[in-house]
Amino acid sequence: MLVWVGSAEVPGLVPCSVGTEDTVVPLEESKRLAARFSNAEWLEHEAGHVFSQRSEDLRRLGEFLELRREQLLPEELASVEEVEADDRLSQEQKDEVEALASIFMEELTIFKPTCPVRLAVKVLHERASLRFFFPPLYPQVPCVCDLDSEDLGVQLRRRELLEAVEAAREPEGFPSVMAMVQEAQRWIEEHGVTIDQGLPSDGTAEEDEPAEAWWLCEDAQVDQELLTQAEKKAAELLPDGSSGSRSWARQCGAGAYGKPWRFTVGLVGKPSAGKSTLFNAATRCEKEAAMAPHPFTTIDPNVEPGWFAVPCPSVTLQCQDECEPEHGRADRGQRRFPLLVKDVAGLVPGAYLGYGRGNAFLNDLLDADSLVHVVDASGRSDAEGVDHGKAGKGHDPLKDVEWVRQEIHMWIFCNVRAKWHSVRKRAKFAPLQPLAAERLFGLFTGYHCSQQLVAQVYESTGHRIATLPQDVLNWSEFDLHLLVACFLRVRFPIVIALNKADTAEAQEHIVRAQAALGNAVAVSARSELWLLQQQRKGHLTYLEGGGPQSIAITEHAPEDVRDQVSQLRQKVLEVYGSTGVMEVLSRAVLQRSPVFCCPVSEFTTLQSLSSGGYSTKSKLVTMMMLRPLSTVEEVHAALKNEKLVRGDLVRAEMLHISTGQVSVLRREEVLKPEGAQAATFVLRILTNKKAK
Ligand SMILES: Nc1nc2c(ncn2[C@@H]2O[C@H](COP(=O)(O)OP(=O)(O)OP(=O)(O)O)[C@@H](O)[C@H]2O)c(=O)[nH]1
Numbered sequence: 001m002l003v004w005v006g007s008a009e010v011p012g013l014v015p016c017s018v019g020t021e022d023t024v025v026p027l028e029e030s031k032r033l034a035a036r037f038s039n040a041e042w043l044e045h046e047a048g049h050v051f052s053q054r055s056e057d058l059r060r061l062g063e064f065l066e067l068r069r070e071q072l073l074p075e076e077l078a079s080v081e082e083v084e085a086d087d088r089l090s091q092e093q094k095d096e097v098e099a100l101a102s103i104f105m106e107e108l109t110i111f112k113p114t115c116p117v118r119l120a121v122k123v124l125h126e127r128a129s130l131r132f133f134f135p136p137l138y139p140q141v142p143c144v145c146d147l148d149s150e151d152l153g154v155q156l157r158r159r160e161l162l163e164a165v166e167a168a169r170e171p172e173g174f175p176s177v178m179a180m181v182q183e184a185q186r187w188i189e190e191h192g193v194t195i196d197q198g199l200p201s202d203g204t205a206e207e208d209e210p211a212e213a214w215w216l217c218e219d220a221q222v223d224q225e226l227l228t229q230a231e232k233k234a235a236e237l238l239p240d241g242s243s244g245s246r247s248w249a250r251q252c253g254a255g256a257y258g259k260p261w262r263f264t265v266g267l268v269g270k271p272s273a274g275k276s277t278l279f280n281a282a283t284r285c286e287k288e289a290a291m292a293p294h295p296f297t298t299i300d301p302n303v304e305p306g307w308f309a310v311p312c313p314s315v316t317l318q319c320q321d322e323c324e325p326e327h328g329r330a331d332r333g334q335r336r337f338p339l340l341v342k343d344v345a346g347l348v349p350g351a352y353l354g355y356g357r358g359n360a361f362l363n364d365l366l367d368a369d370s371l372v373h374v375v376d377a378s379g380r381s382d383a384e385g386v387d388h389g390k391a392g393k394g395h396d397p398l399k400d401v402e403w404v405r406q407e408i409h410m411w412i413f414c415n416v417r418a419k420w421h422s423v424r425k426r427a428k429f430a431p432l433q434p435l436a437a438e439r440l441f442g443l444f445t446g447y448h449c450s451q452q453l454v455a456q457v458y459e460s461t462g463h464r465i466a467t468l469p470q471d472v473l474n475w476s477e478f479d480l481h482l483l484v485a486c487f488l489r490v491r492f493p494i495v496i497a498l499n500k501a502d503t504a505e506a507q508e509h510i511v512r513a514q515a516a517l518g519n520a521v522a523v524s525a526r527s528e529l530w531l532l533q534q535q536r537k538g539h540l541t542y543l544e545g546g547g548p549q550s551i552a553i554t555e556h557a558p559e560d561v562r563d564q565v566s567q568l569r570q571k572v573l574e575v576y577g578s579t580g581v582m583e584v585l586s587r588a589v590l591q592r593s594p595v596f597c598c599p600v601s602e603f604t605t606l607q608s609l610s611s612g613g614y615s616t617k618s619k620l621v622t623m624m625m626l627r628p629l630s631t632v633e634e635v636h637a638a639l640k641n642e643k644l645v646r647g648d649l650v651r652a653e654m655l656h657i658s659t660g661q662v663s664v665l666r667r668e669e670v671l672k673p674e675g676a677q678a679a680t681f682v683l684r685i686l687t688n689k690k691a692k
Pocket residue numbers: 269270271272273274275276277278290291292293294295296297298299344345346347499500501502503523524525526527
């Protein structure tokens with residue numbers, strides 16, 4: 001960050017990290033600014049409005065910061081005597097500090113080191129201060145002044161206050177701090193902006209609120225009926241799979257645009273549902289996560305890369321034989337693609353109240369892009385995950401689907417409800433009303449999303465942001481449930497894995513569940529894992545995600561392996577088409593509507609831009625996953641980020657996979673799928689620099 005303090009005489013180095021593609025601060029402007037400093041150090045990089053991540057630049061930044069560490073730690077305070085004793089300061093500056101200290105005894109803070117002088121003067125008790133920085137030639141050169149405020153009223157009118165303070169500056173050459181501070185105090189008093197005074201501070205109950213108000217309830221008091229109604233309404237407003245094409249798809253999750261999307265799927269479900277088994281099958285890790293038939297086998301989350309399947313354009317382009325995907329190989333029209341799988345501790349009823357591993361577990365899910373709810377479809381285990389075996393009474397897996405979603409809902413609902421009074425406080429008091437929307441939306445940003453996303457979800461519930469302050473004051477518990485339910489559908493979409501499909505009891509439950517739920521996949525995690533283990537032992541070969549024909553038993557496989565394969569074929573693959581592991585992960589990713597790009601150097605050869613090591617005959621090697629609604633410009637940025645191209649974007653072309661036609665794309669063009677299919681694009685990106 002650059003701060004110009006009004007003088008060309010500022011000593012010291014200022015690292016100017018300048019992206020040559022920065023469209024926010026043009027290069028020329030950065031150069032002009034840097035020229036204001038003596039010894040400005042210029043670090044230029046090819047990216048946009050970000051600090052360069054090159055190790056050399058980071059090292060130089062580290063050195064710069066280390067040198068100025070003292071200056072960057074303002075907590076250490078200095079006395080007037082220390083200022084007096086600092087020979088580097090001019091007498092005029094020392095005199096001014098002394099005068100300030102004698103008038104504002106309690107209000108003045110001086111920071112160390114004393115040269116250059118940095119000080120703060122309180123203008124509203126502990127709640128607002130003016131901060132000052134003296135350039136070396138002060139007062140011939142004006143001092144820099146800024147406002148630090150915790151007081152909402154002052155914050156709200158910050159610009160006006162600072163304008164008044166600036167207007168109070170003495171002419172150049174004269175000390176100004178005193179006049180500016182006095183003006184700030186006068187202005188605050190005159191405008192009565194000590195708004196927090198007389199209002200309850202955050203975290204306390206409001207005295208004039210009815211004691212039985214819904215937002216003052218204990219965590220455990222949640223109206224289940226309202227919750228269920230809200231979920232139903234949310235499903236009508238935002239049907240499954242409707243989110244990807246909406247503009248909020250761009251706001252969802254923490255990842256940045258202009259980079260490949262590293263997708264994380266979180267596995268949730270009650271204890272012993274088979275999360276860790278599914279995790280081990282999906283990640284094919286040699287060192288498997290612990291699995292056991294008793295609850296809470298997993299405590300700390302396991303995270304490993306796994307694989308899902310994406311449609312491969314090589315089929316339509318009729319080049320399957322020469323297609324060599326970076327990961328695995330293309331078969332049955334699909335190719336493998338990596339993602340991160342996260343296995344967390346089991347969820348028990350009341351987790352949002354802290355039961356089981358409670359909120360700690362829920363917090364582990366915050367970085368997930370979407371969730372797979374692993375359900376024990378055999379019905380042998382109860383809600384707490386205790387397996388009663390075949391003798392079990394038969395627990396209804398559909399009940400688990402409901403309560404697990406509701407646990408996650410309550411977790412967010414209770415967190416927001418506990419702060420609801422702070423939204424009301426802003427909505428009620430006219431001068432604070434402009435802050436009400438920001439406060440409400442800000443209550444959701446901890447779940448890794450932007451305020452814009454929450455604003456759009458808010459509007460999808462039928463409310464208008466323009467009237468938010470008036471509306472939220474009349475909100476009932478149902479309205480907040482509806483907002484949370486809609487938010488959940490957008491931010492944490494869930495796919496259901498009806499696990500243990502290999503058991504005799506599961507079939508009936510699976511038929512019923514799939515009829516009732518749109519997004520449920522029959523899964524046998526144990527079968528998939530067993531097949532992978534046997535493959536590792538050399539007893540068979542298995543094409544993951546395939547049907548009965550995907551297993552080939554090797555000659556010397558033991559008899560019991562042959563028996564087991566035949567049972568597995570009969571009970572799982574012939575009934576459900578596959579073990580469902582890859583299918584459920586693919587659905588979890590595809591429901592967030594990503595964009596897949598295959599960058600090629602020529603459409604005739606379909607040779608990929610790749611990081612090398614592939615034969616020139618290999619086609620469509622590279623595929624990149626990007627966030628929904630990515631633009632051509634963002635594809636270029638992501639390719640650059642992966643060092644697959646260099647230089648500026650000159651031209652982009654797309655090969656229409658089904659017709660073979662080529663069209664030129666505008667840089668701001670959004671890549672959208674044509675039908676309900678996953679969006680896969682074969683692109684040719686031309687730049688003004690040759691790849692190395
Ligand atoms: N029949 C059958 N059993 C399974 C399947 N998947 C998991 N299991 C069994 O279910 C039990 C629990 O599996 P885990 O993977 O440890 O379950 P979890 O959900 O991770 O459990 P916690 O870590 O305690 O929350 C183990 O005995 C598994 O072998 C499956 O597909 N079929």
